[in-house]
Amino acid sequence: MKKLVTLFAFLLMATSAFAQDEFAFERFQFHADLNYDSGITSPAEYLGYELGKEYTFHHKVMDYFKKLDEESDKLTLHKYATTYEGRDLYYAVISSEENQGNIDAIRQANLSLANNPESTTIDDKPVVVWMSYNVHGNEPSSSEAAMQTAYRLVAGADQETVNWLDNAVVVIDPMMNPDGRDRYVYWYKSSRANILNTDANDLEHDEIWPGGRTNHYWFDLNRDWVWLVHPESQGRIAAYQEWMPQVHMDFHEQGFNNNYFAMPGTTPRNLELPADYDKWADAFGRGLIEEFDEANVNYATREAFDFFYPGYGSSYPSVMGGIGMLAEQGGHSRGGRAVETDDEYVLTLRQRVFDHYTNGVSIVKTAAENKEGLLSYFKNSVSQSSQKGNTKAYILPNDENDYTYQVVNMLMKHGVKVERATQNFTQRDSYNYWDGNSTNQSFEAGDFIIKTDQPKHLFINTLFRKQMEIEDSVMYDMSTWSVPLAYNLNASWTTRGVNASTEMVTEEVEYKSGLENSGAQYAYVIDWEQRHAPKALAKLWDMGYKVRSARRHFNNGEKTYSEGSLIVLIGRNFDKRDQIAADMQMLANEANVVVEGFDSGRMNTGMDLASSDSQPVDKPNVALMIDSPFSSYTAGQLWFLFDQWTELGISRIRSGSFSSSDLEDYDVILMPGSWGGLSGVWNESEIESL
Ligand SMILES: [Zn+2]
Incomplete structure (x- = not known):
């Protein structure tokens, strides 16, 4: 009866976006008919709203996971990194109470399979499943889904859920990019109207530059799984290497007109992988599709997404021996709370959360039901035979x-x-x-x-x-x-x-650094060949030193110094003569370079230290153009390079403020790549005046 009434109400108000959004809450239920442990708080109870009504800030998502950690012996929460903006990253480990009592031994046994596959048997090990959410901050339904998925696993009292947790250890990383995600959520909340607007052109569907996709430095963390440039990736991989899962799913969103992307992907494939990878990717896809067919959720497989490059969250797990996978829900930054697609379907946040929740549960199910096969795939792929x-x-x-x-x-x-x-x-x-x-x-x-x-x-x-x-x-x-x-x-x-x-090699290899010939009477030199010499230059300027740069190489009888080498003449920094040795020591430590003291400026070959080819270099004033139409990726890389690696402060100037800025203030203006060239930024006479 309730269904009939709902349907009637829906038909009455079918043209209203509000009604369609409301109906979505009726239609997309998170297995409401199951038995749940009443001692465990659900996301809706904790947050005070149904998932899909609102976007949830990072701290609230983490607080919910902390709540689950308090209430349940099936879940433990572990901090693994802190972002540039000071947000903590966590992963949750979920398994049966019995497995949790023994969790470190389970983890060690799994590692021994990863590290000594030829001499380790599979026995009755649980399969390790890792699910990662929201690496792209403006693909925001997935962190909402992570809460419901964790709740289902921890609170689900039905036999099926209980069996899964006997046979699987599930690691959930609910939010991989909190800085980008909160950037999106703050923007969204500040743009949302009282009256729900599903028009994709409206402000609340049109995110501003640089968008929430990337991290603090506008880097795409879903390209950083291998290179580990950022703390989010470094912490995650350290944790990942402690677990070495057999199965990994990376949850994303794509444009709102696209239906759900389910595994498998398309070519080119990484042909280094065992052939059975495709079979397993298909099995997980079909597991989900069964659920989607039943729920009338639309999807597509074998399209667009390849897993060739190893630095994605969908591919790194595969080159680590597991089954790496991708999920793409329609929605993305334009999804809002509800958006109308090209064919006049109202795609709601509630559905987006439901779809990813359904996939998460389906992955755990398929993995638990196939654990022997997945463990033996893993054993084989890390063995020499493959x-x-x-x-x-x-x-x-x-x-x-x-x-x-x-x-x-x-x-x-x-x-x-x-x-x-x-x-x-x-x-x-x-x-x-x-x-x-x-x-x-x-x-x-x-x-x-x-x-x-x-x-x-x-x-x-x-x-x-x-x-x-x-x-x-x-x-x-x-x-x-x-x-x-x-x-x-x-x-x-x-x-x-x-x-x-x-x-x-058992420890990190370190670049040589230190001060040689401290207390030298004539000069200090930093060979420009050194990896961190640019940082040393920025620090010298910062400390107020007059610095020269060698236009030609020179040799003091022991060693040849490269062109570009930095020379700090004591005679040109005479006011600092009492502190210079201490300063150079500090410089060597902080910039991670070798600084060498010279007692004489007379060189054996090449130029002398105070030659006219030893040119003073002054600190430049650097401006970096940002904002539309410039590429936020390139702008972010340049900003990161100066801000973190070189530690030379620069001014980031919005394209819209550029014509009102006094260009005479800057020695160097960096313009990242842009969409549509400079005509998108300035008119012809402005370009001329540059
Ligand atoms: Zn994405």
């Missing part, structure tokens, strides 16, 4: 000035074993990345060796292959990344085993 190609090792010559150390440290964060030669050696069948020719190459003690006979071979080969095999060239976006080429390293790969004696 390795393709004949590369035995990748060799990175020790170079303390380029990106080699950064790459080595990045690899170790992903659990890759890196060795270091303890003797000089010659390697046959060794191919240099830059010419590809096979030769006998000489390497030295201290060079880094990454062998492929280790469980992370899928990850290593995918990252290091100079050329990946590819079925077709239509990409979602990222198509090239070969690490030695991307980082400009003089590296090689070899198809023969490396016989040199080696030692394991």
Whole structure:
């Protein structure tokens, strides 16, 4: 009867967006007929509104998970990072009370399968399922769905849910990008009208630059899974490596006119992966589709999204040996609380939450019901038997000035074993990345060796292959990344085993730093070849030093210094002569560089330290153009480079304020790539006056 009345009410008000939104709450229920443990608070009870009525701020989502942690022995919450804006990131571990009593042993057993697959049996281990939500902050339905999914797993008293938690450990990362997500939610709340407006052109559906997709520095965290530039990624991967899940789902949203994207994806595929990856991706997709068919939710499979590039949340888990997957709900930043699609369907936030909730539950179900198959897929994919190609090792010559150390440290964060030669050696069948020719190459003690006979071979080969095999060239976006080429390293790969004696690298490799010849009487020099020399320059300016830069190289009888090397003449900084040694020590520590004291300015070869080729360099005033139509990604990268890596303060100027700014104040103006060229920013006479 209730249904009839509702339907009648709905028909009466069918033209009203409000009515359609209300009806969505009736239509899209979160398994309301199940038995739930009354001692566990539901999201609606905790928040004071039904999911789908509002967007929930980061702190409230986290508070809800903390509440679940308090109320239930099935869930524990763990902090793994803090964002630039000071928001804490957490993941929840959900399993049966019995498994939770034993959770560290379960985790260790899973790790031993990941690290020693050939000598570890599957036995009756639970399958580890990891679900990640809202990496793109303006794809906001998923964090709402994460709360309901966690509630269902923790409070569901039905036999099916109980069985799942006996057979699975479910890790939920409810919000991977809180800075971007809260940016979106603040904007949305400040733009929303009292009267629901489903017109996609309305303000509340038209987000402002730079949008909530990215993190504080406008980086796409869903391209950072491998490179680990940001604290969100660094903390997540540290936690991920402690768990090494067999299954991973990354929840996203796409344009509101698109129906739900369900697995599997499209080509090109990463052909390094075992062939069975496709079978499993399809099984998870079909598990969801069964639910969607029943609920009349529309979807599409095998379209648009490929998982070729390894730095997505949908692909990284696969090169770590598991089944990496993607979900894309229609909605995105224009979704609001409800939006009308091109074919006049009213897509509600309630439905978007429902769809992702349904998928989350379906993944746990499919994983728990297939745990033996998934564990044996995982065991196989991290075993040597699944390795393709004949590369035995990748060799990175020790170079303390380029990106080699950064790459080595990045690899170790992903659990890759890196060795270091303890003797000089010659390697046959060794191919240099830059010419590809096979030769006998000489390497030295201290060079880094990454062998492929280790469980992370899928990850290593995918990252290091100079050329990946590819079925077709239509990409979602990222198509090239070969690490030695991307980082400009003089590296090689070899198809023969490396016989040199080696030692394991067990700690992060550190760039050399420190002050040599403290108390020097003439000058201090910082070789420009050093990775962090630009940061040292910014700090010297900051400390008020007059700095020169070498236009020619010079040699003091011990070493040749490169062009660009920084020279601090004591005679030109005479007021600081009493503190300069202490300042240079601090500089060496803070900028992570070697600073060398010189007692004389007379060089053996090349220029003298105070030569006219030793040119004063003054701190430039730098402006960076931001806002529409400039690319927020490029603007963000430049801002990050100056703000974090170089620590040189710059002014970020909105395109709309530019013509009223006094350009004479700036020595350098950086213009990131833009959509539509500069004519989108200035008129012709303004461009002329530049
Ligand atoms: Zn996304």
